[in-house]
Amino acid sequence: MxxxxxxxxxxxxxxxxxxxxxxxxxxxxxxxxxxxxxxxxxxxxxxxxxxxxxxxxxxxxxxxxxxxxxxxxxxxxxxxxxxxxxxxxxxxxxxxxxxxxxxxxxxxxxxxxxxxxxxxxxxxxxxxxxxxxxxxxxxxxxxxxxxxxxxxxxxxxxxxxxxxxxxxxxxxxxxxxxxxxxxxxxxxxxxxxxxxxxxxxxxxxPQLRHPTIREIQVGVGAKLLYGNEAMLDREVTRRKVAAMQLPGFLERLSPASLVITPGDRSDIIVGCLLAGTVPEGPTPAAVLLTGGIEPAPSVARLIRYSASLPVLICDTDTYTTASLASEVRAEIGDHSPRKIETALGVxxxxxxxxxxADRLQTRSPGRITPMLFEHSLIERARQHRARIVLPEGCEPRILQAADVLCRRDVADLVLLGDPNQIREVASRVGATLPKSHVEIIDPATSPLRESFAETYFEIRQHKGMTKDVARDRMLDVNYFGTMMVHNGLAGGLVSGAIHTTANTIRPAFEFIKTKTGVDLVSSVFLMCLKEGVLVFGDCAIVPNPTAEQLAEIAISSAATASQFGIEPRVAMLSYSTGQSGQGKDVEKVRRATEILRQSQPDLLVEGPLQYDAAVDPRVAATKMPDNPVAGKATVLIFPDLNTGNNLYKAVQRSANAIAIGPVLQGLNRPVNDLSRGCTVKDIVNTVAITAIQSHVHHCQDTGAIE
Known part of the structure; x- marks a missing residue:
């Protein structure tokens, strides 16, 4: 064997x-x-x-x-x-x-x-x-x-x-x-x-035994008449043939049912639409119209206006359609993401x-692969169960990510925003928000707003802050969410899907502040490449760092790398390698490298290095043979924001890399920014990172050993 x-x-x-x-x-x-x-x-x-x-x-x-x-x-x-x-x-x-x-x-x-x-x-x-x-x-x-x-x-x-x-x-x-x-x-x-x-x-x-709307659609040969593709991933708990009048039908309607009815039964269709508006009501999963009959134009307008109930149509009669639907088996397939996440959670x-893994008695690889890294994030986050606040509670991608995070049992979540709007958007995109893992808070009506405003006023009154302005400021979801983190009501915050970086991190600069001994907030991107995971810093925060600031960015980035299981080998990047070039920009990097060596003598660091000499062993063998960092660097520090931001995006696009971040470092509590073009997967990864950072901060505060 x-x-x-x-x-x-x-x-x-x-x-x-x-x-x-x-x-x-x-x-x-x-x-x-x-x-x-x-x-x-x-x-x-x-x-x-x-x-x-x-x-x-x-x-x-x-x-x-x-x-x-x-x-x-x-x-x-x-x-x-x-x-x-x-x-x-x-x-x-x-x-x-x-x-x-x-x-x-x-x-x-x-x-x-x-x-x-x-x-x-x-x-x-x-x-x-x-x-x-x-x-x-x-x-x-x-x-x-x-x-x-x-x-x-x-x-x-x-x-x-x-x-x-x-x-x-x-x-x-x-x-x-x-x-x-x-x-x-x-x-x-x-x-x-x-x-x-x-x-x-x-x-x-039970969810794994229920077929999705998509599976039934394929099984009966139906097409989607109204709704969007994301709705098709909902599970169907029962198949209900609507043959009786509306009152009797509503008495027998149960949540997440597939309602099978001829397309000319306007009363049943409208009844299903209304059932979905009742809190805790028997909201159907979908309506399947038979006989190839489309709804009347007046009914069709109501369906379009609702936008939360998928309606399918097929040519077969009601009896044949119901028979075919009853034969559809639930599958964990490539078009059932909710079931995949549920199955993995179980x-x-x-x-x-x-x-x-130990019983397989096989050797783990010597490098951290992107897949290993991403899954290790989920596993570590799950172990410590942090509470993370997501201020953009009405954003569809945030809600879809919340669904995944709950199914994977990664973290407890706080969503900020109007509860009715959040639930309506969640229903529209097919996201489940279990009360056991998700709390929804509206800053406008929350009793926390007054105490948060008072705290904010006390912190910022020396800057001319008034109580009225402080009270208004706590209506801003990012300020409210950051104050939750500041007061220990959440372990960290993730925002930026629909807000700028400045809007996301400004509250943290104002009252979370930096850690003791740290003068600079900076950021890194965790770049998941085919060859492994690299740490790029700073690509988002500090525009033109001094030599001293570059050294501090490198120290923080090396610490971040260690937090996530990446052995830090720091390359201070420039357009010159070693002693081959001169100039003010090269001298800044050279000076930063010396500061870093003096302050962190145990840290593996080399600079100035060109990018190819830092990551390519063949180039390093020519330019800096036998160097412990050249060709093997895992933490790459860019000389300025212009270089770092452009290079991380170039690597992301040209190498088809996964860029996780920016991950902020140096703050007293974890606050992380999302790109406004972020995907659901990006959000999941960033929440997992924030949860891990929250645990690290807790250990540092309490003196515990992880």
Whole structure:
């Protein structure tokens, strides 16, 4: 066993195997450099396989769908019918080994128990896993089974894998109803399953059993008539055929239902629109119109005005449409981002991924890959559970990011703004804001406003501040949110999606101030490149730093790098390397380097360096051979804002890098700015960074050791 692949295997259909495979891909991408995915048997074709499409899309895998598959189900049946079992295994093995040769780790999702005899398919999975040299993670579903049947099924399955020579690293029992969780855990740990390695129990998650509107749209052949694409990712809890009059229908309407009705039932359509306006009411997920009949123009205007209820239409009659809709299965696919985040949240909360990684007994890569870095942010943030305030509560991207952050269990959030408007926008973009993780505060009506204004007045009265102006200032969401951080009601703040950098950070300059011993607030971008993660500073705050300020920026940037697991090797950048150039700008960098060496003798630093000499080992070997920083720099300090801002954007665009930031450094409490062109992923990453900074600040304040 070479230990560089894992086979996720099960013994029946619908055990949630794909969710476990997804969780293992997340783990692998944190621990390995080049990760790939493989399916030994696909249903029709590699390109149509849901798991391959999901993994290729989410993890931007460079290999083709064809390379990630063994054989089709038809090919497998043909070879089995011809009694060519060994040839089938060898064919799959050859395909896998070609993929494995180009990867550091491969996650293999076994067959789906659809189309072959279950007993034969189980044997096939065991033989495939052993002949691929993969360790096995066995997955069993409980669902409606009894505790005894579930444990018995898992024991028989594991014994069979072991009999085939498989190496089990762990057992997952999925879809465990809460009512049976304790008794199942006791029965399983009292059985021989405990001898097969770690046991993990994943709770039943109803959301994963519900199809999305998009899945039903595809299943019934409907088209989107009104609404936007983001709405199609909502889950459908029930299918309701509206055949009775409106009063009776409304009595039976339940939240997140798909309402199926002919297009000429204007009363039902309007009733669904109104149901979505009632607080805590039975808001439908969507309306599906049958018979190819579009709503009357007057009704269509109401639908457009509402803009929160997706309406689909299909040509089939109501009975046929309802039958087709009832047959649609819920999938975790590349077009179901909400389910992906929910599935990962369930997996990561209930599986000890570090324990699993250790059992794989493989070496972690020597460098921090971008995927490792991004996922390490999420994991570290989750561990310490900070409370982060997001002042731009009505911005759709902020709400979508809040949805992801809650599903991944990353942080508790405070959204600022009018609650009704926030909920309306959240509904429109399909974002869920659970009360257990999200608090909504309106500065205009909050009882905190008066005390915040008083605090602000006391801090700024020497600058001519009056109480009336202070009270008005606390209507500004950035001032209100920053005051929450100042008063310890939140661990940090993230803003800037619709505000300028100045609007975001000005309140922090006024009353959060800088840390003791720090005279300068500066920033870095965390640049996630294919080769690893680099820290660029300062690219957003200080326009033309002096030599002393450059040295302070470098010290803060090195500390930031260390906070996020990046070993700081500092390059002070210029248009000259070493002693090759002269001039005022080069001398400033040279002077800053000397100041840095004197104040931080243990810090690896070199300067002046040109960018290529700082990051390219081949160039460094020519210009500064055997230098501990040249060619290996991880923290790059630019001589001025003009250079830094332009270069980070050039690298971001030309190298297709992920730029996380600007991350502010030097403040007493974490406040971070977003680009106004930020994506949802950018917001998620920045909130995770802010949560980590919040924990670091807390440790520094209390003297705790992280």
């Amino acid at each position: 070479n230990g560089n692949s894992l086979y996720v295997a099960t013994n029946s259909n619908a055990t949630g195997k794909r969710m476990v495979a997804l969780g293992m891909m997340e783990l692998a991408c944190r621990r390995f450099g080049r990760v790939s995915f493989f399916r030994p048997v696909v249903r029709v074709s590699p390109a149509e396989d849901q798991s391959i499409r999901l993994m290729r899309s989410r993890y931007a895998l460079p290999t083709s769908a064809e390379q990630m598959s063994g054989v089709t189900r038809a090919q497998a049946r043909q070879l089995l019918s011809e009694d060519r079992y060994e040839q089938l295994i060898q064919l799959i093995q050859q395909r896998f080994k070609a993929l494995e040769a180009e990867a550091d780790f491969v996650v293999v999702e076994g067959t789906s128990f659809q189309g072959l005899a279950p007993e034969l398919e189980f044997e096939l999975n065991a033989d495939i896993a052993v002949n691929l040299g993969s360790r096995i993670l066995s997955v069993y579903g409980m669902g409606a089974r009894s505790v005894e049947d579930t444990v018995q099924s898992a024991m028989i399955g594991n014994d069979s894998f072991l009999d085939h020579g498989g190496v089990l690293i762990a057992t997952v029992i999925n879809q465990v109803p809460e009512v049976h969780a304790d008794s199942l855990r006791m029965a399983a740990t009292a059985s021989v399953l405990i001898d097969h390695g770690p046991l993990y129990f994943l709770p039943e998650e 997996f990561e909360k209930n599986v000890n991924v570090d324990e699993l």
